[in-house]
Amino acid sequence: MAVLFAALASVAWGHEATERNPPAVQAEETPFGRAADPRKAKRTVRVEMSDAMRFTPAEIRVKRGEVVRLVPVNRGKVMHEMVIGTLEDLKQHAELMRKHPDMQHEEAHMAHVAPGKSGEIGWQFTRAGEFYFACLIPGHFEGGMVGRITVAP
């Protein structure tokens, strides 16, 4: 009986939690913020990516708590990607990509964009500080394909 009660209680609790927190809001907190519904963003920032291994703009300023819709646009002829994170995370990830060039990765804080296409990342910057965005395709980060996001407190 106690087991059944516990099971029922967990069902009730689970249901209540789901109603209060739809899945889109239950994003994992990272040192650089969390995934957010891009439709909730008050601001869209378009960032162009070129085969000269540059992001334009390469500097983005946001306020802490702000939800931003980042739209990386690939103006080049090769694949590019926008991955946001701390500089340390990005360096480690770039190292991993060098070792495993065929590595498939797809997470909320990144967008892979084919030539001529655009992507979308909805992100809430929950901590003040300096964060970065980079293209981690082997050779691109090393070629200078990195930009900075400054989150004001």
Ligand SMILES: [Cu+2]
């Ligand atoms: Cu690139």
